[in-house]
Amino acid sequence: MTATLPARPFTTGVTMLRAIAVARWLTWLWMLGLVIVAATREVDETLASDTSGADTAFRHPFVAFVCVAAVLAMCVIGTLLARRGTERPLRPGFAIAEGALATAVSVLDGWVFDPGHVFETSQSLATQYPLIAMATVGLTFGPWVAAAFGTLLGPAEAWAAELNAFGPWETRHILSIVATSIFFAAAGALFGWLGRLLRSVEAEIADRRAKDEVGRVLHDTVLQTLALVENRTATSDPELARAARNADRDLRRFLFGAASRERHTLESRIRSTIERATAHHDVNVTINVLDDGCRASEVQQDALAGAIGEAVTNAVKHAQAGRIIVFVETDDDGQVFASVRDDGVGFDPTVVTAGHGLTGSIAARMADVGGRSEVASTPGTGTDVKIWTSA
């Protein structure tokens, strides 16, 4: 069913894109402020090693403003995309452009500023923009691509340093480059992983909702009709009644079985045992398993399931039961109690031979794992088998 569903809108992804859009605007404002301050500041000749003769921190103020304009364009496009809603919020083209621009601005940092800027003074021209780009790339392409993209920012810084006429290189500068690569690669991977996680959680929620919806519809229509067919044909057409019961069971297993099966191994053991025991018999079985914290060992659980199967088999084969109620619960110590009641012919427990096979086999199974059992029956009123995994 899930395989045929159309691609889902990624709503939490859109929420993240909106958050990124806001962060992008803030970054742009910061960047704009930085460029304006740098472009208008009188440089103190005694502090800066300014040899260009210009009176600001920039060698190429025009290019700096072009960078600011380019980021402004990304802000506008990013906001538009995030506002467009859930259709296709993650555009690969946009993410590539953003990653490329962030790298380019990081490189140009060394070119637009006067020499002595890279590794030494004030903010990088790109400010936090590479981080924004990592978020966009991570969300769009996943952790691996984003991490690969992030490693490019170290070399970009090195290139910027070359353009900034930096030298001589020392170990600490190399380390700084490597650290930059690692930081942005990790950031990209983190954003990518977060995006993937959100997407899978969202898909799971949508799946559950779809299944709930399908379950409700089937409840209201198919299961209803099957129950009726089963009841009305019980005496007139046992074969049809059996077919209806099997269809009912299969449908319920499909609707409600998978999840509980994974979670409760005790219940799945018991259910499959009972299914085997009743496979070719026309009998109504109600199975109630309350498994909150079963601490019986695997061996004990298997013995219990086997004993329950034995009791059910006996009910359908020898007692000619039409109805069986299996009730299983765990006590506060995690030990398990089970009861199998049927409405069959029953037997007289004082006549040993009648119930010997049943009593003996169940009692032996349980005794082997430290448990016990009781069988109560009177002719004509059915049988009640009680089983405990502990003495």
Add this chain to the structure above:
Amino acid sequence: MTNAASPAVTDADEPKPPIRTVLADDHEIVRSGMRHELGARFEVVGEADDAEGAIDVITARQPDLVVSDLHMPRGGGLAVVQACATMCPVVILTVSEAERDLLDAVAAGAAGYLLKNSPIADVRTSLVAAAAGEPVFSPSLAALVLGEFRRMAKSTDTNPLTDRERQVLQLVARGLTYKELGNELTISPKTVENHVRNILGKLHLSRRSDLVRYAVEHGLD
């Protein structure tokens, strides 16, 4: 387990007037099936295929018992229960084993909650009991309620069920009739009935924890 047999015997001893019953179900086939299966002990005095129609019929006919589906157009079984629970016992007969549906029905004042895949003899016995004022519900639902209370007890350290009520619930879940249950615990069937009524009353309490668990199981929002 002679659920059907014992009341039938008493019926033969002293004939009683039939239980005047209203059936509410949006499926024609279910209503005709019920009419067919209920037997001589019941007299169907009205039918409806939605909640509004059911409320009208019940108000007009003043039956002894209402058997209503849960999912129906225009309000569903809950609307019927809310409107009519004070007039006569309303028993929900549904295919839904969902915990929320059971809790909502009981909170609204339903006298019983039975599953459509129960054997018809059980349904008949339960309906006779419900008409007499006993609260009734299917064994599998008793187990569900028992599980709910146990989870509550674990999460809050306060079990709202007394030991006796827990015992009663466990025996209902095992499929004992109230009469058998009374014999087992050596208390009168009337006392059993009171315990069950108290248990059902306490169900409202669990709705909050039910919501929380639903939210946890179904993710965020």
